[in-house]
Amino acid sequence: MTSSVDFLIGRNVRRLRVERGLTCAALAGLLCISESSLRAYESGDTRVPSELFYQLAVTMDVSVSAFFESHDAHGADPPARPAARLH
Numbered sequence: 001m002t003s004s005v006d007f008l009i010g011r012n013v014r015r016l017r018v019e020r021g022l023t024c025a026a027l028a029g030l031l032c033i034s035e036s037s038l039r040a041y042e043s044g045d046t047r048v049p050s051e052l053f054y055q056l057a058v059t060m061d062v063s064v065s066a067f068f069e070s071h072d073a074h075g076a077d078p079p080a081r082p083a084a085r086l087h
Contacts, residue, residue: 005068007044012067014042016060030059 017027028038031052040046048056048067057064 002044002047006047008070009048009067010042010044012069013038013048013056016062016066017042020060022060027059031055 017024022030024038024042025035028035031038033052037046041048041052053064053067056067060066
């Protein structure tokens, strides 16, 4: 099960990818992972493996801590992870 931290990390992975003009396919290719895995990380549905943090940081030229920063376009904390859907 993932947490609000996983959601925050995923949002930051996506934000940094978009800021660098990378498509999901392009970043997935650079990381040697599937596009669907990257999408799952970005959505917070799947926890980013620890070994991938370093690869992400090097590939996007940021520190690992950049994935844990809380902010949005207005400088406010992002909303909490959406509630899980009940089936």
